[in-house]
Amino acid sequence: MTASEFAWPGVSRSALRAPAAETWLLAALVLVVGWLIVPPLAILVYGGITDTPPAVAPHFTLDTLHYAYARPRIWSALWRSAVYAASTATLVLVIGGFLAWLIERTDSRLRAFVDLFTLAPILMPSVLLISGWILLLGPKSGLLNLIARDWFGHAAPVLDIYSFWGMVWVGTLQELPLAFLWLWPAFRAMNPDLEEAAHVAGAGFFTTLRRITLPILRPTIVGAWIIFFIYSLGALSVPLLIGLPAKIFLYSTEIYLAYRRVPSDLNIASAYSLLFLLVTLVSIWAYRRATRDGSRFITVTGKAYRPRLIRLGRWQLASTALGIFLLLLVAGLPMFVLVWNAFLPFPQAPSFASMHLLTSKNFAAALDYEPAKRAVANSLLLGVSAGLIATAVGALIAWLSLRSKRARGWIALLDQLATAPLAIPGMIFGVGLAWLYLVLPVPVYGTRWILLLAYVAIHLPFAVRICMSGLSQLHPELEEAGAVAGAGWVTRITRIVLQLAAPSLVASVLYVALRAFREYAASIFLTAPGTEVFAVLVLDMWEGGNSNILSAYVTMVMAVLSVVVVVFGRIGRRLGVHA
Amino acid sequence: MIRVRQLTKRFEAGSERVHALDDVGFDVESHQFFTLLGPSGCGKSTILRCVAGLETPDAGDIDIGAETVFSSARAINHPPNRRRIGMVFQSYAIWPHMTVAQNVSFPLEVQRRSDVRARTLAALDIVGLGAVADRYASRLSGGQQQRVAFARAIVAEPEVLLLDEPLSNLDAALREQMCAELRKLHERLQLTTLYVTHDQGEALSMSDRIAVMRDGRFVEVATPERLWNAPRTVFAAQFLGGANIFAGEAKRIPGGSIISTSIGALRSTRNAEGPVSVFVRPENVSLAVAGADANRFDCAVVAQRFHGDTRDIELQPKGGGQVLRCKTHTGELPKDRTVAIYIDPAHVEVLSHDDTAADLAAAPLVRA
Numbered sequence: 001m002t003a004s005e006f007a008w009p010g011v012s013r014s015a016l017r018a019p020a021a022e023t024w025l026l027a028a029l030v031l032v033v034g035w036l037i038v039p040p041l042a043i044l045v046y047g048g049i050t051d052t053p054p055a056v057a058p059h060f061t062l063d064t065l066h067y068a069y070a071r072p073r074i075w076s077a078l079w080r081s082a083v084y085a086a087s088t089a090t091l092v093l094v095i096g097g098f099l100a101w102l103i104e105r106t107d108s109r110l111r112a113f114v115d116l117f118t119l120a121p122i123l124m125p126s127v128l129l130i131s132g133w134i135l136l137l138g139p140k141s142g143l144l145n146l147i148a149r150d151w152f153g154h155a156a157p158v159l160d161i162y163s164f165w166g167m168v169w170v171g172t173l174q175e176l177p178l179a180f181l182w183l184w185p186a187f188r189a190m191n192p193d194l195e196e197a198a199h200v201a202g203a204g205f206f207t208t209l210r211r212i213t214l215p216i217l218r219p220t221i222v223g224a225w226i227i228f229f230i231y232s233l234g235a236l237s238v239p240l241l242i243g244l245p246a247k248i249f250l251y252s253t254e255i256y257l258a259y260r261r262v263p264s265d266l267n268i269a270s271a272y273s274l275l276f277l278l279v280t281l282v283s284i285w286a287y288r289r290a291t292r293d294g295s296r297f298i299t300v301t302g303k304a305y306r307p308r309l310i311r312l313g314r315w316q317l318a319s320t321a322l323g324i325f326l327l328l329l330v331a332g333l334p335m336f337v338l339v340w341n342a343f344l345p346f347p348q349a350p351s352f353a354s355m356h357l358l359t360s361k362n363f364a365a366a367l368d369y370e371p372a373k374r375a376v377a378n379s380l381l382l383g384v385s386a387g388l389i390a391t392a393v394g395a396l397i398a399w400l401s402l403r404s405k406r407a408r409g410w411i412a413l414l415d416q417l418a419t420a421p422l423a424i425p426g427m428i429f430g431v432g433l434a435w436l437y438l439v440l441p442v443p444v445y446g447t448r449w450i451l452l453l454a455y456v457a458i459h460l461p462f463a464v465r466i467c468m469s470g471l472s473q474l475h476p477e478l479e480e481a482g483a484v485a486g487a488g489w490v491t492r493i494t495r496i497v498l499q500l501a502a503p504s505l506v507a508s509v510l511y512v513a514l515r516a517f518r519e520y521a522a523s524i525f526l527t528a529p530g531t532e533v534f535a536v537l538v539l540d541m542w543e544g545g546n547s548n549i550l551s552a553y554v555t556m557v558m559a560v561l562s563v564v565v566v567v568f569g570r571i572g573r574r575l576g577v578h579a
Numbered sequence: 580m581i582r583v584r585q586l587t588k589r590f591e592a593g594s595e596r597v598h599a600l601d602d603v604g605f606d607v608e609s610h611q612f613f614t615l616l617g618p619s620g621c622g623k624s625t626i627l628r629c630v631a632g633l634e635t636p637d638a639g640d641i642d643i644g645a646e647t648v649f650s651s652a653r654a655i656n657h658p659p660n661r662r663r664i665g666m667v668f669q670s671y672a673i674w675p676h677m678t679v680a681q682n683v684s685f686p687l688e689v690q691r692r693s694d695v696r697a698r699t700l701a702a703l704d705i706v707g708l709g710a711v712a713d714r715y716a717s718r719l720s721g722g723q724q725q726r727v728a729f730a731r732a733i734v735a736e737p738e739v740l741l742l743d744e745p746l747s748n749l750d751a752a753l754r755e756q757m758c759a760e761l762r763k764l765h766e767r768l769q770l771t772t773l774y775v776t777h778d779q780g781e782a783l784s785m786s787d788r789i790a791v792m793r794d795g796r797f798v799e800v801a802t803p804e805r806l807w808n809a810p811r812t813v814f815a816a817q818f819l820g821g822a823n824i825f826a827g828e829a830k831r832i833p834g835g836s837i838i839s840t841s842i843g844a845l846r847s848t849r850n851a852e853g854p855v856s857v858f859v860r861p862e863n864v865s866l867a868v869a870g871a872d873a874n875r876f877d878c879a880v881v882a883q884r885f886h887g888d889t890r891d892i893e894l895q896p897k898g899g900g901q902v903l904r905c906k907t908h909t910g911e912l913p914k915d916r917t918v919a920i921y922i923d924p925a926h927v928e929v930l931s932h933d934d935t936a937a938d939l940a941a942a943p944l945v946r947a
Binding site for chain 2: 481
């Protein structure tokens, strides 16, 4: 998450840009980003210290806070949330780190799985993964439990997803691909000389791991643990889809319930969100502390050789099996069960008899359901719009961070503002935005605009990071060569910078669009009839009941997503550098 | 023609303001190949980037041709795209999303010149790349990219050509070859050229004039031959060829002077009087010449390095004093062997400008 700091040796203050234009751009960006991020969070304080609903003359009181935190169940929910988040963060880091190590440091053939592993969370938004696992491990109609009953004669369910450890299991699978992608670059960047020097000095494998590898990676590992702890703490889909039916309440569930209660109690929801925000801020502080000394651990040497790989020998097969097994868990099995159920009238273990039951009625029913169609259209429109806007803002921020030498303090502030949502749970943005636009006299609440605001704010950090990594690879001399050749700044931007950065910009649009498509934690507080979005609709359909129609619906959506990914991939490859 | 006057630029380094350029002035005559030579951080690239308009000086004036492109007093500051310059960057800065021909024709296009195709091909022919015009530039070798960068720099017939350490990314053999080619191209195209390098070999072999730089100032400006044979400063003498420098007291004698130095009395054919610095090039320290009486010293071998064509030997005079560097073609000499050396008085040069004893200590003694 730390800003990639790039200073090209010998290149100092460039005189290429007009100072006035740059100052205006910076001021505009600070205002826009500031407006996106700060008021929705600040208004939570207002909500917490009043006991009147939005758009009513406020009555200030401490009763709301007192009432909210006097209830013992909130503290037990908080404790449960902490255990859930800590278990999930630890598990994903251990498994993700092991995978990254296998790929970078051994001759395992897992590298071939990396692309699939990256693709899995894109094609399987978390609501689908959870749906899939409920259909696999539900106590009565879960496919694995049905198979155990019909094929092996187990009367009682073998595994029950509706349990605390069921929640940890799905939460872990949900974040595993992300954790792997977070750790992998660190393993890649780590200079293998450091480990080889330890081997040469006489240290064995485990001594090297303990004395060299882990200490060097410590800031990365601690930082990643904190980030995944916050992610799990703020996650809403697992607590709602699995926790709620099982009557296991987490802290995020309580915020949701306060909001959903009739009449909705936004004051209590705000009061709860405040504590969440506090925990988040403390975590960000801890994250910065943990990764502060990153420069001590500069390990990138830029040498283009592959390190000496550890030979796995007869473990080779086991590592491949592990790769396939994990792929099945994070994508294969849930995807299969969704498609299987989509063609069945009711849940059923595969058998010759069940083959005769296959039907396409579920698809027809899903297509008949108006909100379902509207939700996909809304989500695609909002996703692409948010992708375009966030990328435009993100590219400008990245540009200023990398090239401007003026007002570095303001640029640093802008960067921090824009990256803050990375660690702030989406549901807090949801509650805050709902409050804000119920108070402000602008007709945004209940429309798609409020969702767009939320999506841009939440995904801005990703756009900034992707654009930053793209633009930082453009040597400033490429642009200066344009100036020397006689090109003005418009020509330089359009003919050199944008063309070279195009693949990153397209990647940023796609990534934000896909993330916005699956977003539920903020959306659930912001949708209204007519502005349904995909992920929230899936949650609703679970409450409504027919899991087979739901399966047919999400099967179609997965197909659409695959097409989108393939098309954008093609576009991305056509642009930019011809290597 | 380039005219630079009183160019000054400071950088923030923490809380301090460091002079990157301190009151630098020089002229590059039309058709001249002018080189800025100095160790890294001496400000040579900063001058080049100020001339190009890629950096803004704090004060001074820069004229290119008949036009003033920068003047702090008259508040003139033309952007780089209005300066009619061609430039080859250290990284070449070849645009990887364009073909070779597109790279080279870019300046013509954005300056709205005519005959784009013909001029592009002509420029590519000059650097011998006509055959790869339609290839993507990112698929070329380092040497070829270098040529594309050069073609792009000259295609629009700039008033001046700026070269920022263009050879530093090439391997030794290729660098040698490109050196020769660049000089030939200069003689053919007669472009006013400002060249930046830290490599004395490049500077000596290509330039009409060289400015030796240090800490943001010019130390000495002269032709290559003059700079090599008769530098005026200790810094220039040591930076080019790593000369042996002796501080001493000179006394006139018939046919020259005699200088008392740390290694003993040294005779020179130059006339000098009073406190001076003198220098002897390592290649002018010769071994075992019989019959010489003056300038003959017995030394012990301290260390040696073999370079293929020559051998560098460090020698400790028996009578005490500073270690001498000697470059010869002799065979291997065992350590501590005593050898007699001779320095021809005609090769004991007197530095006319003594840039202080502190400089002597600070200057790098041996430069590879």
